[in-house]
Amino acid sequence: MTQPPQGPTNPQEPVAPQPPAAPRPQEPVAPQPPAADSAQAPQAEPDPVREAFTGVRTEIAKAVVGQEQAVTGMLIALLCQGHVLLEGVPGVAKTLLVRSFAAAVSLDSSRVQFTPDLMPSDVTGSLVYDASASDFSFRPGPVFTNILIADEINRTPPKTQSALLEAMEEHQVSVGGRSRKLPEPFLVAATQNPVEYEGTYPLPEAQLDRFLFKLVLNLPERDHEFEILDRHARGFDAGSLAAAGLRPVADAELIGRAREAIAKIYIAPQIITYIVDLARATRQTPSLALGVSPRGATRMLGAARAHAWLSGRHYVTPDDVKALAHMSLSHRVILRPEAQMDGLDVGQVLDSIIATTEVPR
Numbered sequence: 001m002t003q004p005p006q007g008p009t010n011p012q013e014p015v016a017p018q019p020p021a022a023p024r025p026q027e028p029v030a031p032q033p034p035a036a037d038s039a040q041a042p043q044a045e046p047d048p049v050r051e052a053f054t055g056v057r058t059e060i061a062k063a064v065v066g067q068e069q070a071v072t073g074m075l076i077a078l079l080c081q082g083h084v085l086l087e088g089v090p091g092v093a094k095t096l097l098v099r100s101f102a103a104a105v106s107l108d109s110s111r112v113q114f115t116p117d118l119m120p121s122d123v124t125g126s127l128v129y130d131a132s133a134s135d136f137s138f139r140p141g142p143v144f145t146n147i148l149i150a151d152e153i154n155r156t157p158p159k160t161q162s163a164l165l166e167a168m169e170e171h172q173v174s175v176g177g178r179s180r181k182l183p184e185p186f187l188v189a190a191t192q193n194p195v196e197y198e199g200t201y202p203l204p205e206a207q208l209d210r211f212l213f214k215l216v217l218n219l220p221e222r223d224h225e226f227e228i229l230d231r232h233a234r235g236f237d238a239g240s241l242a243a244a245g246l247r248p249v250a251d252a253e254l255i256g257r258a259r260e261a262i263a264k265i266y267i268a269p270q271i272i273t274y275i276v277d278l279a280r281a282t283r284q285t286p287s288l289a290l291g292v293s294p295r296g297a298t299r300m301l302g303a304a305r306a307h308a309w310l311s312g313r314h315y316v317t318p319d320d321v322k323a324l325a326h327m328s329l330s331h332r333v334i335l336r337p338e339a340q341m342d343g344l345d346v347g348q349v350l351d352s353i354i355a356t357t358e359v360p361r
Contacts, residue, residue, distance in 0.1 A: 049257050053079075053310065055249040059104040062246045063238070064097050065231070066224040070215040073327055074101050074189070076306040079258050082212025082299060083168050083188040085153075085203075085331060089195055092217040096238050098149050098189040103241050105255070106248035107146035107185065114156040116199065120163035124173040125180075138175060143167050146183055146252075150190035154200040161207055164188060168210040185255050205290070205334075212299050213324075214331035258309070265305040266315040270360035274318055275301055278325065281353045282333050287344055290334035300328045318359045325354055 053075060060071050070086065074097070077084045086094045095111070102109035112123060125141035142148065143164070153161060167173050171182045190211070192203075208214075220228065237243055275297055283291030304320040311320070330346050339349070 047261075047312075049254055049261060050310065050312065052250045052254050053258060056101070056104045059246050059249055060097070060100045062244050063100040063236075063241055064093050065227045066220050067093065067097060067217055069327075070097060070217055071101070072307075072310070073213045073215045074098075074187075075310065076303050076324070077212045078105065078185060078187055078255065079262055079306045079309075080212060080299070080302045081171075081185065081187075081259075082303070083190070083210060085208070085211040085214045086189060086191045086217060087194050087214060088191075088217030089219070090193060092219060094191040094217055095149060095151060097217070098147065098191075100241060100246060101189075102147045103246050104249055106251040108183070109147040109149060110142040110145040111149040111151055112142050113151050114153050114160070116156060118156045118160050120160050121175075123160065123163045124167070124175055127176045136176070138178075138180070140180075141173075143173060144180075144182060146185055146187065148186075148188050150188055152192060153190040154192045154203060157201050158204055161201065161203060165207060165210065168207075185252060208331045209293055209295055211331060212303060213327040215327055262302075262306050262309045264314075265308050267301065267305060268315070268360070271304070271316050271318065271321065272301065274357070274360050275304070275321060277357050278321070278329075278353065281357055282329065282350075285349060285353060287336055287339040287349045288333050289336045290332075292329055292332045296329065296332045300324060303328060322354060326350055 056075060057068070057071055064071070074084055076082070086097070088094050099109065112118070121141065123141050123143050125139050125144065127136040128139045129135075130137045148167075150164065163173075167182060167186070168188055171184065171186050172179045173182065174180075188211075193200075194216075219225075279292040279294070279297040279300075281291075282288055285291075300321070303324050304316045307320045307324055308314075308316045326347060329350055333346060333349075335344065335346055335349065
């Protein structure tokens with residue numbers, strides 16, 4: 001009879017707290033999601049460097065109406081040491097956008113109008129005989145600048161187009177058997193007309209792969225077009241950006257600091273796997289004759305980091321990758337003729353690949 005009271009006594013209760021100890025093995029897993037919780041940190045600590053590049057958008061808007069996606073693409077390309085290919089019909093402010101961008105980030109820019117008779121030396125520079133010194137001296141070409149506007153790049157033959165390959169990849173040019181470094185930062189912003197192909201030379205795949213983004217500038221919506229005309233009615237002059245109130249809000253020093261911050265952005269192995277799966281899917285889909293190269297996947301990874309940093313986060317999410325997928329991949333793939341006959345375009349194929357590729361959680 002004494003045993004029943006001893007049964008409910010508390011000697012076994014110390015064993016019961018042991019199940020609460022079971023969650024402890026899960027604690028090592030918990031620190032991984034907390035990395036995502038750090039998203040609140042950037043909001044509590046404003047970053048003046050990031051705010052400066054946010055201000056670039058505001059300054060460009062004083063001269064260019066709309067085209068926010070193109071502005072973001074150019075910002076990311078500058079921060080990732082990439083280059084952009086701007087495609088749009090004449091009159092959608094491709095050149096004005098690049099000029100405004102250069103003014104807002106306080107960088108030197110030069111413009112080359114690509115024509116069928118343009119020679120490689122007209123871009124890179126050449127050796128000129130100096131009679132006074134009885135020797136040859138190097139005369140730099142327009143490529144020796146921070147932002148090179150390659151206007152209508154598809155109007156010049158491949159020989160001249162290829163003059164930019166070394167500059168775009170290695171940030172240097174070789175003339176007269178000697179390599180010469182280009183100023184830093186360096187960005188090529190090339191434009192081309194997508195509807196007029198007579199007398200043009202399509203860019204070779206090797207050069208297209210050097211562009212980080214292909215940015216398509218569409219015709220403006222009705223409200224945006226009204227604002228454009230209203231600005232001109234009030235005296236806006238595209239030739240005088242200073243008169244439009246556009247001022248520099250960033251410089252080369254801030255660009256360097258931003259690049260250092262972007263290099264520290266965390267990207268989880270699952271996100272890297274997601275980028276790899278997207279790239280490999282472009283090589284396996286029957287609608288594409290050419291998929292994305294490893295270079296394209298690598299550049300996409302860097303761009304996703306920059307996009308996360310501009311968004312105020314210290315880590316990359318799948319949405320960063322998705323936001324850049326079209327502008328990162330569309331110019332790196334080739335559609336099969338059969339797919340074209342079926343009415344498909346590159347954008348539809350990429351949409352299908354993005355929709356069917358497993359997203360990490």
